[in-house]
Amino acid sequence: MPSSLPFGSPAVARLSVVGGVAASALFLLAGPASAHVGVEPQGEAAKGGYAVINFKVPNERDDASTTKLEVNLPADHPLASVMPQPVPGWKAVVTKEKLAEPLEMHGNTIAEAATKVTWTSTGGKIGPGEFQQFPLSVGKLPEDTDRLVFKALQTYDNKEVVRWIEEPKDGAEEPESPAPVLKLGAATGDEHGGAGHDTGAGSDADKATAKTAAQQNGTTETASAGSDGSSDTTARVLGIAGIVVGVAGVAFGVLAGRRRTTT
Numbered sequence: 001m002p003s004s005l006p007f008g009s010p011a012v013a014r015l016s017v018v019g020g021v022a023a024s025a026l027f028l029l030a031g032p033a034s035a036h037v038g039v040e041p042q043g044e045a046a047k048g049g050y051a052v053i054n055f056k057v058p059n060e061r062d063d064a065s066t067t068k069l070e071v072n073l074p075a076d077h078p079l080a081s082v083m084p085q086p087v088p089g090w091k092a093v094v095t096k097e098k099l100a101e102p103l104e105m106h107g108n109t110i111a112e113a114a115t116k117v118t119w120t121s122t123g124g125k126i127g128p129g130e131f132q133q134f135p136l137s138v139g140k141l142p143e144d145t146d147r148l149v150f151k152a153l154q155t156y157d158n159k160e161v162v163r164w165i166e167e168p169k170d171g172a173e174e175p176e177s178p179a180p181v182l183k184l185g186a187a188t189g190d191e192h193g194g195a196g197h198d199t200g201a202g203s204d205a206d207k208a209t210a211k212t213a214a215q216q217n218g219t220t221e222t223a224s225a226g227s228d229g230s231s232d233t234t235a236r237v238l239g240i241a242g243i244v245v246g247v248a249g250v251a252f253g254v255l256a257g258r259r260r261t262t263t
Contacts, residue, residue, distance in 0.1 A: 036058075036164055036180075037058075037152045038056045039054065039055050039150055039180035042135070045183070046187055047141055047142065047143040048140060048187045048188075049139065049187070050139030050140055052137050053138060054133045054134065054135050054136075055133065055134040055136065055152070056133050057126060057131060057134065057156055058131040059127060059129065062128050062159065063127040063128070064157055065127045066154055066157075067125055067157045068119065068121075069152065069154055070116060070117075070156075071180075072115065072116050072150065072151045072152070073115055073117070073150065075150050077142040077144075077145060078115075079138050080103050080140065081138065081140065082094055082138050083136070083138075084117055084119070084134070084135070084137075085135035086136070087119065087132070087134055089122055090120065091120050091121075092117060092119050092134075095114065095115050095118070097112060097113070098111055099111060109224070117136060119134050145184065147183050149181055150179060150181075150182065151165040151179045152179065159235055163175065165177065165179050166179060167179055167181075185216045204218065
């Protein structure tokens with residue numbers, strides 16, 4: 001029995017066909033799982049805190065570009081603070097609605113919360129083979145759940161709309177069009193400890209930071225001035241010493257000349 005099959009034999013051809021079909025099947029199975037709209041935090045999204053989260057939007061089409069993204073915020077866990085970061089070529093609009101039950105935040109009563117954020121192209125687009133990230137600062141994150149589900153709609157310039165709205169279930173296979181899911185970390189005990197929270201220019205933390213920076217700058221400037229003063233003093237001393245050495249050399253030369261003359 002031969003040790004190998006000759007190239008071009010029917011058996012080799014059948015193996016090639018089978019291998020190609022298997023590879024294509026794997027590609028098709030992996031495609032949807034790796035190309036859907038997703039959400040990830042910058043740093044950590046801790047319960048009870050604030051965070052900056054990025055919605056990553058890939059383009060799945062070869063003949064169309066993404067020109068719009070709508071993200072529906074979780075109604076069962078309303079977010080009182082929602083601020084989009086500007087993205088060049090895109091306009092962000094935050095839709096708010098009144099809450100059935102007002103929220104308490106920093107001693108204030110919040111009567112409405114954001115329900116949806118829409119990014120619409122104003123010149124930008126996500127072309128074939130490209131992706132775009134849309135950052136969003138959110139808070140205060142809930143403390144009674146481990147994740148937040150954001151249902152999203154992706155619109156292409158050929159009017160096609162892809163609905164990423166199927167909620168993944170624990171222990172089940174990923175759905176065909178999964179909704180973006182944000183996993184929440186353990187509470188840190190500091191509601192301002194999230195990666196994306198801005199404490200504001202007038203906060204105690206900012207004042208302390210500014211004071212520390214000023215002290216450090218003052219120390220640096222003082223050290224620099226002291227160094228310059230020391231350098232000037234050293235230069236003066238060396239200059240005077242040079243003059244003294246020069247005068248001594250001249251005097252020594254004169255005396256030596258007189259001794260030779262006398263001899």
